[in-house]
Amino acid sequence: MNDQNIIKTALLGSDKVQYDPISELNSIGNQIVEKQVDKEDAFLKNAAVNFLYNECGRIPNVHSGIQVSCPEEGKEELNAYTGFQIKSALQLKDDVLFYYLVYCTNQAGKIFGSDLVPDALNKALSQKKKAEAVLTACGETGKWLAGINKNWSPLFAASPSGEDWETGNLDWRLNYFAGLRQDAPADALALLKDLQQESANVRAEFIALLEINLSINDEAFLVSVLNDKSKKVKDIAVYLLKLVPGTAINQLFIDYLIKSLSVKEERVLLIAKKKVLGIDANITPDEDLFKYGLEKISSQKGVDDAVFWVAQIFGFIDVATLASKFNLSIEEWLKLVLGDKNADVFKPFLKNAAIHFEDKFLSKKLLESGIKDGIELLKYVDTKERNTFVKDLLETDFNKVLDLILETYDIIETTIAERILKKLSDNPYAIQTNIYQKLALSIPDGLLSLLKKYETPASDHYQVKYFSNQVAGMIRYIELRQTLKF
Amino acid sequence: MQFTHDQILKLAPDDASVKAGKALATSSKWIVAAFNEKALWGDCQGSGKTPYKTIIDLSNLAFKCSCPSRKFPCKHGLGLLFLYASHPSVFSGEKDLVPYVAEWINKRAAKQEEKKPNEDTVVDEKAQQKRVEARAKKVDLGVEELRLWIKDLVRTGIMRIPQNAYDFNKNIAARMVDAQAGGLANNLKRLSSINFYQDGWQKTLIKSLSKTYLLTEAYKNQELLSNELKQEVRSLIGWNTPKEQVLATTGVTDDWFVLSIDITEDNNLRTEKIWMYGKGTKRYALIINFYTAVQVNTNNIVSGNVICAELVFYPSPSPLRALFKGEVQKENSQLLPETQNHIADLFSHVSGLLTVNPFVEEIPFLLSSIKVVFENEAWLLVDADQKTILLSNLEDECWLILSITKGKSFVCFGIYQNEQFNVSSLFINAKYYPVK
Known part of the structure; x- marks a missing residue:
């Protein structure tokens, strides 16, 4: 009786299937049958003996395949x-x-x-x-x-290849397109030749991605998109054409600025002279400019239409291009614009330009001028210079500034860290536990003693106790960080 | 007594308690933190007005806390221990225990004393004999019932069992508990762990049923067996060999590698299996400890280390289960056990053991020059002679073994069971890695 026969009998039942001991176990099998109480008794004993017999005489199988071992590591392992x-x-x-x-x-x-x-x-x-x-x-x-x-x-998996462009789903294609646009903008543009087959929303999503590495080479394609049936798609194309220096549309806007703006000299205190920006309200933009998205009527109370037109155009023209048109350095140009009586109207638009062109200098100047909601500009400012602005922005945009600071694991400057802790002690529910933990990893070691003071609750007030709990957690993180050696 | 983080983690009932305990391992949370050679204690300020009073008995590790948590040890106990492990300077050394701590510690000591057998107590041998006979009767009835149940199963066939995989053995297992045949009950409960969705369940099930049947046959005819096999059979049925009887035998003193510590939990009962290997005697030993939900592991033995101890073995034709006799000295050294065993040696070891003890279930073994291979969705161990054996570890454990060993040769310790091998720990590049 081999294993298969036992299993067959066990599965179908000893009532239905007869069993026979294998020849090697005949002697013991016969003895079992002789003394059996019933056939189930004999079957179970024979099965147990058979399994034991097989297990005792087992010979291991031989392996014939090959498994390649792991290549050597080039780097050292952590302790x-x-x-x-x-x-x-x-x-x-x-x-x-x-x-x-x-x-x-x-x-x-x-x-x-x-x-x-x-x-x-x-x-x-x-x-x-x-x-x-x-x-x-x-x-x-x-x-x-x-x-x-x-x-x-x-x-x-290797980075996606263009082979799946026809078959991939929308998310995959958008990701692939964005990646390709980063590395080979012309190749990415070529993929859009059959874009008309897509729905308006999909067309809009792909065209918006052309903002990555946008250049004059995209003009012809973007101009062709201006005939698109969808207004949404056309608007995106116009927006992009306005941003690219050298396109016909961009040039139209610059031409208007050159006509409308002038740099004048004003006498100050009778002796000194100061350059100021002049806006000629009598110069009206071409109808084409309004067609390309320039708002005709000022939407801001008390702001002249002419000033509003200029401000809007500042939002998509590179400051360096404008400065050169007026034979001024960028610094001189920004001094004029930000020193103008209409500077507050210009600033939000200049902020858009700073973000689009990732302009460090413009970002810094705008932050220095005390722009409202300037938090997004901090990204484009050097880390060292950033701290000056962070201190002020902490008062107004605490959570956003903290998010920005905690994007990296850099140790926060002591004075800023102290200010953050003070703010949190006043309003401990401003951030969640995981942010407290992340903050702990960026708090300088020198502030451990200050944290220990906060750890002991000064009162039984629930907010104080909550903050004390969070600080206890932070201390644990800092102490752990101190013990780590990489 | 100093604790390592690893040891404290072993005491925790779950991960959430570890996390909460770690959060309390800061001095500001403890209004009082003190130590004495007998105990650690502290007052932890929780959300309420009254701080929680936490005590840890160091001489016979135990926890007590005034918090309402049902976890054991609670986060306060773990927190106090974590704090002691990382910042012992925070604790004030006290010559005397404070009253509430002294009261609890003394109470525990008194209970320990009570547990010790009183030599003066006269054993009523007649009553004892009567109890044994009554139990034997119960067990015999249980055994008969089980034999009938197994025979009924094979008469009608086991084909339909997967349709009722969760229930088919419940009643009979419960019946064996009632019949005071705990060993048989455990055998039957183990049938539930068979994967009835995987091909091969048929063999595993019928093998287990037929071996259990053979065990009951051996029990019925125990007078024909050698004394050691008789003890083994009785123990597998559920008769306990008294500890005192085992401790009275001559022990084996050696340096023992702690090869693996496996902890399993079933119905609030934790079973700890400590597998060891004698450096000089080259024999395996197994210490089994049971803990209820409110008990903590007291031995502080760390896997991968070497201990010097005298072990006494339970009687068996293949002695394995043992008890510590006397003091256990921890050497805190990690040495690689010497072994040159290949898979063919394992198979011949298994044959030898089954010949003297056909009821042996778990066979510990050290294998050398082994590689782990994942092929055709199956996990194999392959030795230097290209001989193979199936690996029975869980999928995650198999990936861990492959990752640690990187497809290279290693030495491993594991348990042979049901024609497969389960790796418990491994040694590679002079380092020890637990797999469980």
Whole structure:
């Protein structure tokens, strides 16, 4: 009776299927049958003996395949203590600490110990947007494992190729197009030749992506889009054409500015002279400009239409181009514009230009001039110079400034950190626990004593106690950070 | 007594408690934090007015806290221990225990004393004999009932069992508990862990049923067995060998590698299996500890380390289960156990053991020059002679083993069971890695 016969009898029932002991076990099998209480008794004993007999005489199978081992790591593994902290952060789902440790690992040019890699790959799979840094920290082991595990393989899949352009879904195509536009703008543009087959919304989404690496080479295509049936698509094309220096539409707007604006000299205190900006209200823009989106009537109370026209155009013309048209340096030009009596009307539009052209100088000047809602400009200002503006903006845009500061893990300047803590002690519910934790990782060590003061609640008020709890958590993070060595 | 973070993590009931405990491991949370050679205690300021009073008995590790948490140990106990591990300077050294701490510690000590057998107590042998006979009767009835149940199953066929996989063994397992045949009840409960959706369940099920049947046959004819096999059979049925009886035997003193510590939980009962290997004696040993929900692991043995201890083994034709006799000395060294065993050696070891003890279930073994291979959706261990054995670890554990070893050769410790091998720990590049 071999295994298959036993299984057959067991499956169908000893009532239906007869069994026979195998020849090697005939002797013991016969003894069992002789002494059987019933046939089930004999079957079960024979089955047990058969299984034991087979197991005792088992010969291992021989492997014939080959599995390639993991390539050697070029980077050093983290020390055991840091590895333990990463493991603990993964187990406790402490994302703030985990991603900080990933960042530090990559900064130090090291990799995770191989025992952490499977969990880290699973984490990358669950949070694909943050996967890249995690995969770097997984080193060659991560890549090698992904080559074997079909669940992890998409994490390391080569960047999408154009072969799937026809078949990919919209999200995939938009991502692919944005990536290609970054690397090869002309190739990306070529993909839009059959754009008319798409719906208006899809056309609008693709054309909007042309803002990446926008240049004069896109003019012909964008001009052709001006005949599109959809107003939404046309508006985007006009917006982009206005932004590109050298296009016919852009030139129309610059021509109007050259005609309308003048740089005059005004006498100050009888002796000194000062350059000022003049706007000729008698020069009216061509109807074409209104067709291209210039608002005809000022929407701001008390602001002349002429001033409003100029301000709107400032929003999409590069300051360097304008300065050169008036034979002025950029600094001189901005001094005129920001020193003008209508500067407050110009500023929001200049902010748009600073963001589009990622203009560091214009951003800095606008921030210096005390522009309202200037938070977005902080991104384009050098880190060192940023702190000056941060202190002021903390008072008005606390959460946004904090988000911006915490985009990196850089240690915050002590005075700014003190101010942040003070603000939080007054209004502890302004941010959530995970932001407190992230903040802790950027707080300078020197403020530990200040934090310890905050940790002891000064009263039983619920807000004070809440803040004290958050600070206790922050201290734990800072103390942990101090013990880490990469 | 100093604790490592790893040891404290082992004490925690769940991850949430670890997280909460770590958050409390800061001095500002503790109005009082003190230590004495017998205990650690502290007052933790919670959200209410009155702080929670937390005590840790260091001499016989135990926790007490005035908080209402049902977790054990609670976050305050863990927090106090984490704080002690990371910042011992925060604790004030006290010569004497404060009254409420002393009261609890003394109470515990008194209970421990009570537990010790009183030599003066006269054992009523007649009554004891009567109890044993009554139990034997119950067990015999249970065994007969089980045999009938197994026979009924094979008479009608096991084909339909997967349709009722969760229930088919419930009543009979409960019946075995009533019959005081705990070992048989556990055998039957284990049938539920068979994956009835995977091909091969048929063999696993009928093998288990037929071996259980053979065990009951052996029990019925125990007078024909050797004393050691008889003890083994009785123990597998559910008869306990008293600890005192085992401790009275001669022990084996050696340096023992702690190869693996596996903890499983079932109905609030935690079972801790400590697998060890004697450096000099080259034999395996298994310490089994049981903890209820309110008990904590007291031995502080860390897997991967070496301990020097005397072990006494439960009687068996293949002695494995053991008890510590006397003091356990921790050497805190991590050495690689010497082994040259290949898969063919494992198979011959299994044959040898089954020959003397056909009821052996779990066979510990160290394998060297092993690689883990994932092929055709199956996990295999392959040795230097290209011989293979199926791996029975969970999918996540298999990926972990592959990741640690990177497809290279390693030494591993594991348990052979049901013709497969389950890796518990491995050694590579002179480092120890637990897999469980």
